[in-house]
Amino acid sequence: MSDISTRVPVAAPAHETADAAVIKGRHSENVLVGEEIVRHSFLSRVIHWSVAVSMVICLLTGLPIWTPIFGWMAFLFGGLQVCRWLHPWAGIFFFAASLVMFLHWAGQMWLGKSDWDWLGGLFSSTKSEAVDSQIGKYNGGQKIFFFTSALAALALMASGIVLWFPLSFDQGLREVSWILHDLTFILFTASIIGHIYLGTASEPGTFSAMTRGAVSKKWARFHHPRWYREVTGEESRRR
Numbered sequence: 001m002s003d004i005s006t007r008v009p010v011a012a013p014a015h016e017t018a019d020a021a022v023i024k025g026r027h028s029e030n031v032l033v034g035e036e037i038v039r040h041s042f043l044s045r046v047i048h049w050s051v052a053v054s055m056v057i058c059l060l061t062g063l064p065i066w067t068p069i070f071g072w073m074a075f076l077f078g079g080l081q082v083c084r085w086l087h088p089w090a091g092i093f094f095f096a097a098s099l100v101m102f103l104h105w106a107g108q109m110w111l112g113k114s115d116w117d118w119l120g121g122l123f124s125s126t127k128s129e130a131v132d133s134q135i136g137k138y139n140g141g142q143k144i145f146f147f148t149s150a151l152a153a154l155a156l157m158a159s160g161i162v163l164w165f166p167l168s169f170d171q172g173l174r175e176v177s178w179i180l181h182d183l184t185f186i187l188f189t190a191s192i193i194g195h196i197y198l199g200t201a202s203e204p205g206t207f208s209a210m211t212r213g214a215v216s217k218k219w220a221r222f223h224h225p226r227w228y229r230e231v232t233g234e235e236s237r238r239r
């Protein structure tokens with residue numbers, strides 16, 4: 001009979017089993033690790049998910065306050081009273097996290113000529129390979145989404161403060177704030193649904209950029225060819 005201890009697999013040393021891209025992503029981004037590229041550092045991901053989670057809490061606590069049609073959602077948080085208390089505090093957190101995200105990413109999000117050309121291409125029937133090959137780390141649509149999200153966070157915060165302390169503001173401002181708060185959250189939610197779709201089902205391989213922090217070289221070459229060239233130094237091959 002064989003000695004059982006000889007058949008127990010010996011654990012490989014930590015440096016052989018660990019995920020190299022995840023380790024690199026703790027401190028860096030825009031670096032090549034084997035067949036992957038680290039796209040978002042750990043810090044970027046923590047900031048992004050703080051914004052995302054707080055936004056979802058704002059939405060789920062806000063909808064039952066907005067209309068009884070969504071009243072059933074209040075039970076997720078222990079009732080309508082809890083929602084009324086939690087919603088403004090989650091809103092403060094969401095705004096603070098959005099501000100941090102804005103300061104963290106703004107430097108990379110200014111639109112250049114190649115971004116405007118790319119956006120122009122969305123309204124043109126002909127697809128230009130020359131324009132597509134100039135897509136950097138973010139495309140024009142992602143950059144526009146970034147700035148509209150920041151504006152939405154500002155509008156929600158400003159109008160939310162008025163609605164939180166209604167007695168401190170006059171009737172006219174309260175009415176404008178109701179409209180601004182409702183209109184912004186409806187449009188913002190629609191854009192977030194589009195963002196989630198693009199970040200998951202519609203573009204396979206994108207979600208891992210915000211979870212593990214890394215994407216495949218193939219994904220980078222396909223979606224962000226100029227960024228791919230900058231990171232790898234390689235010429236991006238035609239698909």
Ligand code: HEM
Binds near residue numbers: 053199
């Ligand atoms: C709740 C579900 C969400 C999912 C699954 C999600 C997913 C993602 C993914 C995968 C990326 C990386 C895209 C890339 O590297 O090219 C990303 C980026 C980003 N996310 Fe989200 N996100 C969510 C919510 C939000 C929310 C609520 C905001 C609020 C403002 C937001 C703002 C951003 C911004 C500004 C970027 C960078 C620009 C862009 O890639 O569009 N995300 N998200």
